[in-house]
Amino acid sequence: MILALIERLGDAALYHISDLGRMGFFLLSSVLGIFRRPFRFSALIRQIRQIGADSLGVIFFTGGFTGMVLGLQGYYTLSKFGSEGLLGSAVGLSLIRELGPVLTALMVTGRAGSAMCAEIGIMRNSEQIDALECMSIDPFRFLITPKFLATLIAVPLLTQLFDLVGIFGGYLVGVKLLGGNPGAYFSSMAQSVANQDINMGIIKSFIFAVLIAWICTGRGYFVHQIRGAGFGAEGVSRVTTHAVVLASISILVWDYLLTAILL
Amino acid sequence: MSEPIIRLTGVRKSFGSQVVLDGIDVDIPAGRTTVIAGGSGQGKSVTLKLILGLIRPDAGQILLDGRDIARVRGRELRELRANFGVLFQGAALLDSLSVFDNVALPLRERTRTSEDDIRKQVLATLDRLGLNGAEDKFPAQLSGGMKKRVGLARALQLQPRVMLFDEPTTGLDPEKTLEIYHLFYQIQQQLGYTAIIVSHDIPKVFNLADQVVILNNGKALVFADPQDIQRSSAPDIREFVTKTMGDVYLSREME
Secondary structure (H helix, E strand, O other): OHHHHHHHHHHHHHHHHHHHHHHHHHHHHHHHHHHOOOOOHHHHHHHHHHHOHHHHHHHHHHHHHHHHHHHHHHHHHHHHOOOHHHHHHHHHHHHHHHHHHHHHHHHHHHHHHHHHHHHHHHHHHOOHHHHHHHOOOOHHHHHHHHHHHHHHHHHHHHHHHHHHHHHHHHHHHHHHHOOOOHHHHHHHHHHHOOHHHHHHHHHHHHHHHHHHHHHHHHHHHOHHHOOOOOOHHHHHHHHHHHHHHHHHHHHHHHHHHHHHHHO | OOOEEEEEEEEEEEEOOEEEEEEEEEEEEOOOEEEEEEOOOOOHHHHHHHHHOOOOOOEEEEEEOOEEOOOOOHHHHHHHHOOEEEEOOOOOOOOOOOHHHHHHHHHHHHOOOOHHHHHHHHHHHHHHOOOOOOOOOOHHHOOHHHHHHHHHHHHHOOOOOEEEEEOOOOOOOHHHHHHHHHHHHHHHHHHOOEEEEEOOOOOHHHHHOOEEEEEEOOEEEEEOOOHHHHHOOOHHHHHHHHHHHHHHHHHHHHO
């Protein structure tokens, strides 16, 4: 009884250690793929379109409403202390430092991360990745690295757009709708937002991009080796769900850690 | 029989506690067709993956030109793999690429052939395999038989010395099965490659075979002539014959 328990514990530990090793190797190979020739520039552009340009609508929508709700909440809270003039600073700081990077990363995970995971999982299951290997075509250079690089380029840019639209949303509600002072909105923002805050947002969005690309493509790539995932279509769907959940949690955990380090 | 091009000696492979191959010795003669048969779960596909270096054996050697596929890595493995062409069970075409781009893929990625020459070569291969006019279609728009042809066209682009076929007729009706086998025979006569066919399509596939390998309980039994399988009196062969070919095939020999 106790022996069986220890055995299962050891078995699970071994599985997770080897899984970690696999994922580590995967990250390394994805990065090294950048330096392998021939570089697939057209694939990179296509991926940037899929991950970046196609996410624009979602980012505008969520960014706009996040800014608007911040404007609404912020205005009522600040007006209790008679400091509506600080609304711009509150909206700007919370968007640039926290909400912009985190919400963008979560939206990209849901929109593009799940698609990447499912696509690669299906390619694995239908032996397309084996076929690439048999043709001596490096699946990392051919398949994974373009997605990886595209995420790294698209997510920080989307984050900046999210911030911009959010700030405008806050302005719309706080100033145009509730009658705050437009000059105070922007001047308080300009005074309180420092370069350091903007850098923090960019660093965060880079790290989140790595997490999204790594977890989502990695889970799909190893769909056949993940314990308890099952096979075929069901395996891919489970692994995709798992990847999205894992990526989202990792983003929130890393957000805390990065804030603690960078603040 | 001709010189072996691939030589498997003492190859063992197990997954967890399940022993799939328990020390098999097989020589694959050059320029001929070897059929690997056996019930499901007896290690047919595992043997194929071992030859390709997609998985590694627990023990034993797999020699090609005196180099052990089981031991090499990286660039050397890629060099050895360049000798192989593979037709996968589901053809494994990249479903985001058109038929033309799928067939052109090895040339574009592995050679410096100009786009004009690629076009000529790809169209010529498609023509040879009876696929003219299909170059702009996508894999999802093709029938099972056509997918296999496209898979074969892609595998032949880099002139492989050895062609491996993994259950090439799965999902095809009997008529299409014969048609595909006929095509395999013709193309092999033209190009002279060594063929390894993994199949449960027994006894039909034996018509193509110069040598048959039967995998049973982790062991490999090699027959230079498919006829020998019917005549064999070894109990495990008889069991295999009844199981896979039915009594009809057996009774013919008993008459």
